Amino acid sequence: xxxxxxxxxxxxxxxxxxxxxxxxxxxxxxxxxxxxxxxxxxxxxxxxxxxxxxxxxxxxxxxxxxxxxxxxxxxxxxxxxxxxxxxxxxxxxxxxxxxxxxxxxxxxxxxxx
Amino acid sequence: xxxxxxxxxxxxxxxxxxxxxxxxxxxxxxxxxxxxxxxxxxxxxxxxxxxxxxxxxxxxxxxxxxxxxxxxxxxxxxxxxxxxxxxxxxxxxxxxxxxxxxxxxxxxxxx
Numbered sequence: 001x002x003x004x005x006x007x008x009x010x011x012x013x014x015x016x017x018x019x020x021x022x023x024x025x026x027x028x029x030x031x032x033x034x035x036x037x038x039x040x041x042x043x044x045x046x047x048x049x050x051x052x053x054x055x056x057x058x059x060x061x062x063x064x065x066x067x068x069x070x071x072x073x074x075x076x077x078x079x080x081x082x083x084x085x086x087x088x089x090x091x092x093x094x095x096x097x098x099x100x101x102x103x104x105x106x107x108x109x110x111x112x113x
Numbered sequence: 114x115x116x117x118x119x120x121x122x123x124x125x126x127x128x129x130x131x132x133x134x135x136x137x138x139x140x141x142x143x144x145x146x147x148x149x150x151x152x153x154x155x156x157x158x159x160x161x162x163x164x165x166x167x168x169x170x171x172x173x174x175x176x177x178x179x180x181x182x183x184x185x186x187x188x189x190x191x192x193x194x195x196x197x198x199x200x201x202x203x204x205x206x207x208x209x210x211x212x213x214x215x216x217x218x219x220x221x222x223x224x
Contacts, residue, residue, distance in 0.1 A: 031210060042117075042199055042214030050210070058211055088154060092212075100144040100203045100210050101161040107154055 001026050004105035006091050012111045013081040021076040021108050023091030029103075030096035032074040036060065036087040037107075043090060049074055050096075081112045115140045115204040119215035126190050126222050134185040134218045136200030144203035145176050146212065147185050151196045159185070159198075190222045 007022045025032065030051050035043035035058075045058030049068040063085055065077040074093075078085060088109050092102040116139040126132055138145070147159040160167050164178040171190075176183040187194055197219050201212040 033211065035212075040216075042201070042216055043212070044214075045211040048211060090156060094210070100212075101146065102144075102212055103158065104148075104156040107156070109154070 003027065004091055004093055004103055006089075006105040006108050008108060009106070010109045012113065013078075015081060015083065015112060017081050018077070018079050019081070019110075021078070021089055021091075021110075023074045023076065023105060024072050025074075025091075025093040025103075025105075026072065027093060027095075027103065028071065029093035030071070031094045031100075031102075032068065033058075033092040033094075033102065034064070034066065034074070034076045035090045035092065037090065038087050046076065046089075078110075083112050086110060086112045115142070115202060115206075115213050117200060117202055117213050117215035119198075119200055119218050121218060122216065123219045124221070126220070128190060128192060128222055128224050130190050130222075131186070131188045132190060132220070134187070134198050134200075134220075136183040136185070136215055138181050138183075138200075138202050140181070141205040142178065142202040143205050144212070145183055146201050147174055147183070148199045148201065149194075149196050150199060150217070156199075187220075190220075192222045192224055195220055195222045 033048045034046040047066040049055045091105040094102045149157045160174040166175045197217040201214040
């Protein structure tokens with residue numbers, strides 16, 4: 001199993017551009033999550049999904065959109081990128097059970113200038 | 114929402130020393146995980162430990178759920194142990210399964 005994979009690893013965007021961060025998991029997990037990590041801080045939840053077709057907002061959803069058309073994929077879309085979205089983005093997934101143990105991808109480092 | 118506090122915020126060790134990192138949380142939890150974020154930014158799962166004690170090589174962790182704290186022990190530290198250690202929990206009272214992270218402990222192990 002590859003686990004949770006994310007692409008790209010790094011990206012530089014200009015203000016106002018858009019992009020999609022890709023996340024795929026091959027563990028047949030129902031739950032998937034997007035977090036962002038700002039310098040010197042812990043991670044904050046942007047969006048999450050409990051299954052294909054179902055998504056919901058986390059703590060910091062503004063400026064982002066998600067979709068979940070398959071169990072495996074959970075892309076995160078940035079519309080009209082702003083410098084405040086400069087961060088490291090992590091995707092995670094977990095089983096549909098009471099443990100909620102989450103497995104993280106390697107992250108995408110995004111800079112908006 | 115649930116609060117997660119980690120201590121100490123920073124720790125400097127000589128190689129070979131032992132250390133204990135602490136995580137306090139403000140509510141009952143379904144999940145508690147310890148992560149190591151290495152200097153390249155990767156988040157590495159260390160333990161899933163909502164209660165009890167686990168050991169993995171030089172690392173071990175104990176969670177006392179009734180007293181709302183967890184401890185991560187690192188023995189015979191190595192320079193490769195350097196990085197940030199995060200504690201993260203899923204609150205039993207929450208409905209969105211999210212992990213709430215502490216601010217982390219920055220560990221530096223000097224040769």
